[in-house]
Amino acid sequence: MFLKIAWLNIWRNKRRTLITTASVFFAVLLAILMRSVTSGVYENMIHNTVSYSSGYIQIHQKGYWDGQAIDNYFEENEKLNQLLLNNREVTHIMPRMETFAMASYADKTKGVLILGIDPDKEKRVNKLNEKIVKGAYLETINDNAVLMSQGLASKFNISTNDTVVLLGQGYHASSAAGKFRVKGIVKLGSPELNNNTVYMPIQQAQFLHGAENRLTAISIMLHKSSNIDKLKSTLQNQIDPNKYEIMTWKEMMPEMDQFIEADSTGHFIIIGVLYFIISFGLFGTLLMMTFERNHEFGILIAIGMKKKFLAFILLLESLMISLIGCLAGVIGGVLVVKWFTKNPIYLSGDLRTFYENYGIEPIIYFSGNKNIFIFQTLIVLTLSVIIALYPGLKLMRLKPIEAINS
Amino acid sequence: MLLQISWRNIWRNKTRSFVVICSIIIGLWAGIFILAFAWGLYQNNIDDTVYRQLSHIQIHNPLFTKENESKYTISNSDEILQKLQSNKNVASVSSRVITLGMISSPTNASGIKIFGINPLVEKTQIVLNENVRQGAYFETGKENEILIGEKLAKKLKIKLKSKVVLTFTNIDNEIITAAFRVGGLYRSKNISLDEVNVYVQKNELVNLLGLQDSESNEIAILLKNEEQLDSMKIFSSSLVPKGKVEDWKTLSPELGMVIESFNLYTYIITGIILLALTFGIVNTMLMSVLERFRELGMLMAIGLNKSKIFVMILLETLYLTLMGCPIGLLIGWLSVNFFEKHGINISMFSEGLAAYGFSSIIYTSLDNQKYMIVAIMYFITALLSAIYPAYKALQLNPSEAIRKI
Numbered sequence: 001m002f003l004k005i006a007w008l009n010i011w012r013n014k015r016r017t018l019i020t021t022a023s024v025f026f027a028v029l030l031a032i033l034m035r036s037v038t039s040g041v042y043e044n045m046i047h048n049t050v051s052y053s054s055g056y057i058q059i060h061q062k063g064y065w066d067g068q069a070i071d072n073y074f075e076e077n078e079k080l081n082q083l084l085l086n087n088r089e090v091t092h093i094m095p096r097m098e099t100f101a102m103a104s105y106a107d108k109t110k111g112v113l114i115l116g117i118d119p120d121k122e123k124r125v126n127k128l129n130e131k132i133v134k135g136a137y138l139e140t141i142n143d144n145a146v147l148m149s150q151g152l153a154s155k156f157n158i159s160t161n162d163t164v165v166l167l168g169q170g171y172h173a174s175s176a177a178g179k180f181r182v183k184g185i186v187k188l189g190s191p192e193l194n195n196n197t198v199y200m201p202i203q204q205a206q207f208l209h210g211a212e213n214r215l216t217a218i219s220i221m222l223h224k225s226s227n228i229d230k231l232k233s234t235l236q237n238q239i240d241p242n243k244y245e246i247m248t249w250k251e252m253m254p255e256m257d258q259f260i261e262a263d264s265t266g267h268f269i270i271i272g273v274l275y276f277i278i279s280f281g282l283f284g285t286l287l288m289m290t291f292e293r294n295h296e297f298g299i300l301i302a303i304g305m306k307k308k309f310l311a312f313i314l315l316l317e318s319l320m321i322s323l324i325g326c327l328a329g330v331i332g333g334v335l336v337v338k339w340f341t342k343n344p345i346y347l348s349g350d351l352r353t354f355y356e357n358y359g360i361e362p363i364i365y366f367s368g369n370k371n372i373f374i375f376q377t378l379i380v381l382t383l384s385v386i387i388a389l390y391p392g393l394k395l396m397r398l399k400p401i402e403a404i405n406s
Numbered sequence: 407m408l409l410q411i412s413w414r415n416i417w418r419n420k421t422r423s424f425v426v427i428c429s430i431i432i433g434l435w436a437g438i439f440i441l442a443f444a445w446g447l448y449q450n451n452i453d454d455t456v457y458r459q460l461s462h463i464q465i466h467n468p469l470f471t472k473e474n475e476s477k478y479t480i481s482n483s484d485e486i487l488q489k490l491q492s493n494k495n496v497a498s499v500s501s502r503v504i505t506l507g508m509i510s511s512p513t514n515a516s517g518i519k520i521f522g523i524n525p526l527v528e529k530t531q532i533v534l535n536e537n538v539r540q541g542a543y544f545e546t547g548k549e550n551e552i553l554i555g556e557k558l559a560k561k562l563k564i565k566l567k568s569k570v571v572l573t574f575t576n577i578d579n580e581i582i583t584a585a586f587r588v589g590g591l592y593r594s595k596n597i598s599l600d601e602v603n604v605y606v607q608k609n610e611l612v613n614l615l616g617l618q619d620s621e622s623n624e625i626a627i628l629l630k631n632e633e634q635l636d637s638m639k640i641f642s643s644s645l646v647p648k649g650k651v652e653d654w655k656t657l658s659p660e661l662g663m664v665i666e667s668f669n670l671y672t673y674i675i676t677g678i679i680l681l682a683l684t685f686g687i688v689n690t691m692l693m694s695v696l697e698r699f700r701e702l703g704m705l706m707a708i709g710l711n712k713s714k715i716f717v718m719i720l721l722e723t724l725y726l727t728l729m730g731c732p733i734g735l736l737i738g739w740l741s742v743n744f745f746e747k748h749g750i751n752i753s754m755f756s757e758g759l760a761a762y763g764f765s766s767i768i769y770t771s772l773d774n775q776k777y778m779i780v781a782i783m784y785f786i787t788a789l790l791s792a793i794y795p796a797y798k799a800l801q802l803n804p805s806e807a808i809r810k811i
Contacts, residue, residue, distance in 0.1 A: 015696060019689050026685045034678050041671065111517065155473075255597045265752045266447040266768070270675055273436045277679060280432050281686030284425040288693035291421065351666045354659070364674075 002309070006316035016289055017321060023285045024325025024384055025332065027278040031376040032333035034274055036366045038267045042260050043224045044365035046249065051126035052193065052359060054252045055094060055219025056228055057235070059084075062245045064216070065252075070099060070171055073214040074244070083238060084220060089231050092125045092221040094118060097205045097214070101168030101176065103198065105156045112152060112198050114166065116205025116216075119143065125221050128186065128199070131359070135160035135184030142203040145183035151195035153185045160184060166198070171211035178208045189359020225369040279383050283390065286318065290391040297395060298403025311392035318388030325384070326377050333373060340366040408714060412721035422694050426687060426723070427730040430788055433683035434734025435741065437676055437780045442742040442770035443750070444672045448665055450768055452654075454595055455661055458532050460654045461498075461626035462635055465642055468650040470623050476505040477577035479621040486645050490627060493641065495634040500527040501622035503611050507574030509554070509604065511562035518558070519602050520572060522611030531628055534592070534605065541566045541590035549610060551589035555600030559591050566591060572604075576616045584614055625649075680783065684791045691723060691795035702799055703807025716796045723792035727785055735781055745770040 010017045050056055061074035076095060084093050097116030102109055119138035122128045129137040133150060148158065158164065163179050170176035180200070188194040206212050222231065228248050235246050250257040300310060344363035347355060355362040416423045456462060465486075469478035480486070483501045490499045503522035508515055525544035528534040534553075535543040544551055552570065564570065566588055573583050586606060594600055612619060625646075629638055635653055642651045654661070695702070702715060710718075749767035 016693075019692055023685060023689050026682070030678050030682050034675065037674055038671065041667065258597070266443065269443055269750065269752065270440050273440055274675075274679060274682060277429075277432055277436050277682045277686065280429055281682060281689065284429055284686055284690045285693065287425055288422060288690060288697065291419075292693070292697045347670070351670060354666055357659070364670075 002313055002316055006313050006320060009313065010317050010320055016292070020285050020289060020318075020321045021325040021328065023281050024322050024380065025329045027282060027384070028326050028329025028377055028380045029332045029336070031271070031274065031278065031380055032329070032373060033336060033366070034271060035372045035376055036333070036337050036368070037364065038264070038271075039369060039372060040365040040367040042264065043367050043369075044363065045360055046256070046260075047224050048126075048358075048360040049190070049256065050219075050249050051221060052188065052190065054217075054249050056222045056226070056249055057220040057232060058217040058247050058252065059220070059235075059239070060217050060245050060247065062241070062243055065245060065247060070169060070209060070211065073097070073171065073211055073216055076213050076215050080218070080239070080244075084218065084235075087231070087234070089222050089226045090220055091223060092121060094121050094125060094219040094221070095202055095215050096217050096219050097202055097209070097211075098216045099168055099176075099205070099209060101166045101198075103152075103156075104165045104167070105158050105162065108156055110152070110155065110196070112166075112196050113193075114168070114198050114200055114205060116200050116202040118202050122199075126359075131186045131188065132184045133187045135182070137184055138199065138201050141201045143183070143201045144181070144204060145201075146180045146204075147184045147186050147199040148182050149194045149197040149199075150185055150187040151191070152197065153182070155195070158182060164198075166208065168209070170209040171214065174210045176209045180204075189357065224365070225367050227369075227371075275379065275383060278380065279387055282384055283387050286387060286391055290394050294398070294403045297398055298400045301398065301400040302404060307396055307398070311395045314391050314395060315388055318391065319385065322381055322384040322388065326381050329380070330373055330377050333376075337366045337368050340364075341368060408718050408721060412718050413725060415718070416722050416725055419694070422690070422697075423726055426690050426694075426726045427733075429683065429686040429690065430727055430730030430784065431734040431737060433679065433686070433787075434731060434781060434784045435738045436679055436683075437784060438735070438738030438772065438777060439741055439770070440675060440679065441672060441776055441780060442738075442745075442772035443768065444675075445772055446745075446750075446768045446770040449771060452661065452665070455658055456654050457628070458537075458595065459599075460657050461500075461531060461628045462632070463627040463629070463639060463642055463651060463653050464657060465625040465627075465646050465649040465651050466623065467648070470504075471650055474506055475575075476503060476615050476617070476623055479503075479617060479623055480625060480646060480649055481618070482620050483622040483625060484620045486625065489645055490625075490642070493638075495629055495631065495638055496627055497630045498527065498530040498628040500524060500531040500626050501608075502624045502626070503608055503615060503617060503621070504623045505574045505611070505615060507572055509558070509562065510571045510573065511564045511568065513563045514561060516558060516561055516601070518572075518604050520574065520611065521603060521605045522608040522615075523605050524608050525605075528605075531626060537592040537594045538590045539593050541588070543590055544607065546589060548587070548589070549607070550584070550586045551607065552586035553590045553592055553605040554588055555597075555603065556591045556593045557597055557600045558602075558604070559588070561601065564588060572606075574615075576614065578616060582614055676780075680787050683784065684787055687723075687788055687791040688794055691719070691792055692798060695719065695795045695799045699802060699807040702802055703804040706802065706804040707808060712800050715799055719796035719799055720789065720792050723789060727788040730788075731781055731785055734784070735777060738780075739777065742770045742772055 059080070061072045064072040081093060084090055095118055099114045101112060101114050103112040118141050119128075120141075123137070132147070138145060138147060146164065148164070153159070156164070160182055162182050164182055165179055166177065168176045186199065188197060200208070206214060222228065228250075232246055232248055239246065297310060301307060344365060346352070347362040347364065352362040465480060467478040467480055470476075487499055487501055490496050500523070505520050507518060507520050509518045523534075538553070539556060544553065552572075554570075559565070562570070568588050569585055570588060571583055571585050573581065576582050592600070608622075609619070612621070627638065627642065629635065639651050639653060643649070705715065706712070746769055749769045751767050
């Protein structure tokens with residue numbers, strides 16, 4: 001019966017209900033948007049960084065990460081590829097071969113990182129072909145040429161169509177030596193990569209190292225807001241744990257994870273302040289509502305309604321309003337985030353150049369991580385329930401005669 | 407007359423006015439506090455980089471920045487150092503020799519950047535001694551001591567007192583190998599640099615490289631006050647006409663990006679808070695207008711025309727805002743000042759923050775101009791949010807309104 005009374009009560013004065021619902025709605029919406037923007041920055045940064053380096057998740061031969069030796073490379077396996085691609089979260093997989101070698105040109109010799117890649121897949125994931133500043137992009141997986149990063153090329157003073165000699169250690173202690181034509185020069189975002197990277201079509205790299213069909217890692221790309229830990233454990237159940245190891249970027253690049261954690265700490269305080277404002281807005285609305293109904297409460301008590309029942313009904317009313325507001329807020333939040341994911345806001349000015357130099361898409365990205373929606377809604381809901389206790393308390397202290405006369 | 411009516415109106419229902427004033431106070435305080443906090447946060451970031459890594463200004467031989475070979479030096483750096491030291495704007499100045507090389511332990515080898523430093527000077531320059539976690543900071547007085555990062559030590563699988571071999575080329579392009587003993591392990595904020603940067607005594611590295619004692623590759627200048635940056639850059643260029651003088655902003659473009667993005671997101675966040683404030687005020691004012699239907703209807707019935715009602719409600723908001731703003735400003739100013747002195751410890755939000763070497767105490771700060779900007783922004787927002795409720799009051803039908811309970 002209480003439920004019914006409460007339900008009827010909130011629709012008796014639609015305007016008042018709408019106003020209260022609206023304040024809950026905006027509270028949820030703003031909390032979601034705020035969190036979505038702040039996590040979005042990092043997700044965008046991570047997405048762009050890992051697309052050049054490790055991928056979100058890498059699969060190696062078991063024991064590779066600790067030893068990092070060429071003998072720990074594993075054989076490419078069509079079944080494994082299919083299994084990965086069948087997962088809905090996975091957007092791309094990139095076979096990679098990574099080795100270190102000495103590169104020589106004219107009288108200079110430098111240690112370089114050789115990345116054996118599938119040019120076509122790389123193009124689709126990180127648009128490597130658009131980073132070419134001179135020359136042309138690799139065409140196939142056995143194109144007999146390499147791409148050199150800009151910083152390295154300027155140290156060598158090398159240009160396109162010059163030939164570089166690479167010398168390194170091959171599979172099973174063989175030696176790897178070869179001459180390669182520099183087909184193009186790429187400008188990479190990270191200064192570290194830009195100073196020492198040579199891209200080579202993967203079959204050439206395998207041939208150079210005498211490691212036919214072998215890979216260092218399969219890099220897996222996911223959607224920006226995927227739950228990486230959950231996916232890792234799913235994969236762990238599907239893949240032979242004695243043969244492969246699965247690592248996330250957090251494990252492979254702990255510095256970046258730490259940096260993000262340290263940097264995002266400040267956001268806790270900022271969002272705390274937002275909650276404060278939101279609660280106050282809600283509180284104000286509820287306070288006004290209680291006022292307005294003082295007369296009504298007075299009469300109800302005067303004709304014999306128990307105060308505690310009335311307080312309970314009031315609480316139920318607030319709960320219903322909060323729930324409606326939260327629901328609407330979540331729907332609104334999802335729509336706004338979806339809209340901005342489809343039509344991202346592009347940055348301009350200095351910041352755009354900064355981002356582009358670092359190979360990060362210059363957009364304000366809104367994270368669509370489910371956790372954000374769930375958490376923020378729960379927090380606002382809790383806040384509104386706590387605040388909803390106030391009218392009840394106020395009611396307990398109500399003096400019917402004064403209330404009726406007011 | 408309207409002025410008086412609205413003034414009395416707001417005091418007739420004190421609680422309601424109190425709610426609106428409070429939302430303005432809280433909104434204003436929040437805006438000020440968040441800006442000051444965000445500013446403090448990235449100031450913290452800058453300070454870490456400037457005072458622990460880069461210093462304000464660095465001077466190199468232009469060829470050194472390009473080729474990274476230690477034969478490109480700044481000659482007579484001792485003399486330059488003395489001149490800089492005697493300048494009243496300079497807090498600390500140090501000269502270093504730098505070379506790239508390789509470090510090997512019995513199990514592993516790694517590429518590194520070797521800094522030849524004057525240990526005593528670096529104490530004030532980049533407080534290097536505070537980063538030492540194990541062992542001592544060049545205190546044994548032994549010659550072949552080396553300070554390496556904990557991360558590098560882990561990679562090389564070595565401990566304190568282990569012997570390592572450094573390999574690098576001297577200025578005549580001959581390969582030099584030298585044995586060093588690990589005197590200390592350090593950990594700085596920037597863990598990726600810990601794997602690369604190692605420190606030895608300057609005179610030793612100078613001898614090994616075959617440089618002159620007065621030569622160095624890098625001169626780092628720490629200023630007493632950031633404001634002198636530009637004038638000191640000019641002064642430094644006049645001292646070292648051939649050198650390349652750079653400030654921390656050019657030395658660390660990443661930091662520039664961090665600051666720029668932070669600025670942008672601060673604006674977004676302030677915008678979101680302004681929105682939240684707007685809805686708070688719109689809701690409360692709307693409630694207060696709707697609640698007073700009877701009264702407003704009566705006013706209309708006795709001849710107050712609609713535009714006057716509109717102005718009256720706007721005036722009420724104006725009064726409330728005028729009362730809220732100064733208090734909000736005051737509270738904002740007080741809290742910013744309080745936390746400027748005492749700092750906010752954010753380590754409780756993130757476990758192990760300090761363990762990574764990040765400073766976890768944030769000191770808020772805000773310049774006076776920003777206070778005014780925020781206050782004016784909130785003032786305008788508050789007035790704008792009164793327009794809708796006032797407009798709503800216009801649509802009132804007096805005869806219906808009076809009969810409503």
